[in-house]
Amino acid sequence: MPRTMTITGTRSTGHRTLAEYRAMFEDYLRPFAGTGARFHLGGASGIDSLALLWLAGETKSELVVVVPATLTDQPGDARHAVETAREADRLVEVVELGGQTRTPGYHARNRWMVDRSQMTIGFPHAASGGGTWYTLDYTASQEKPRLIVPV
Numbered sequence: 001m002p003r004t005m006t007i008t009g010t011r012s013t014g015h016r017t018l019a020e021y022r023a024m025f026e027d028y029l030r031p032f033a034g035t036g037a038r039f040h041l042g043g044a045s046g047i048d049s050l051a052l053l054w055l056a057g058e059t060k061s062e063l064v065v066v067v068p069a070t071l072t073d074q075p076g077d078a079r080h081a082v083e084t085a086r087e088a089d090r091l092v093e094v095v096e097l098g099g100q101t102r103t104p105g106y107h108a109r110n111r112w113m114v115d116r117s118q119m120t121i122g123f124p125h126a127a128s129g130g131g132t133w134y135t136l137d138y139t140a141s142q143e144k145p146r147l148i149v150p151v
Contacts, residue, residue, distance in 0.1 A: 002118035002145070004038045008110065008135040009047025009123030010151060018050075021151075025054040028121060028149050033059040038092070040113035042106075043067040043074055047123045047132075047151070049081035056090035066095040066113050068105035103131075110135040119145040 007029070013021065029051065033039075039055055042048045043065040055061055065082050067074055071094060074082070085091050097112060099105035110131060114120055120139040124132040139146045 001034075002032065003036055004040070004117045005032055006040045006110075006113040006117040006120040006135065006139070007047070007051045007123075008042065008113075008120060008132050009051070010125035010130070010132055011044055011046035011048075012125050013046045013050060013151070015125070016151060021047075021050050022054060024123070024149060024151070025051060025058075028147060029055065030059070032119075032121070033061045035060065036062075038062040038064065040064045040066055040117055042109060042113065043071065043078055043082055043094075045075045045078050049078050051123075052081050052085055056085040056088055062092040063090055064093045064095065065091060066097065066109050068097055068099045068109040069101045070096045070098070073101050106131050107134055111138055114139050114142060114144065117144070119147065121147045121149070123149050123151045125151050 039061055041052050099108050122132050122136045136146050
């Protein structure tokens with residue numbers, strides 16, 4: 001069973017309820033969230049923040065948030081999720097890559113996480129395109145397993 005995972009997903013999460021996301025995380029993250037597990041999360045709005053808060057509150061897994069530039073460059077709701085996890089002493093590390101807050105920076109962040117993970121769990125909203133699929137495709141190009149959970 002993989003011990004180090006990247007989580008990637010859509011920023012557009014308003015089409016489902018919080019209870020639905022919690023149920024998805026229970027079904028698709030919990031099996032990987034045992035003792036010694038480490039999750040890399042992108043520190044963005046949407047799935048990144050929802051998964052971070054769920055993992056921080058429901059598991060003992062190690063949590064690493066990785067941002068393309070600095071944490072202050074992230075949206076307010078994403079910063080709040082990171083601060084909530086930090087105040088609960090649930091973050092192992094916040095990695096600020098110091099890059100761009102545009103597509104090249106997000107792709108670099110996603111590659112950084114995948115390069116340090118054994119698998120990727122993705123929660124895409126669209127059938128193709130976007131950062132989630134970029135990350136899932138990059139994972140496949142590295143011959144690492146992917147779990148894809150459409151939302």
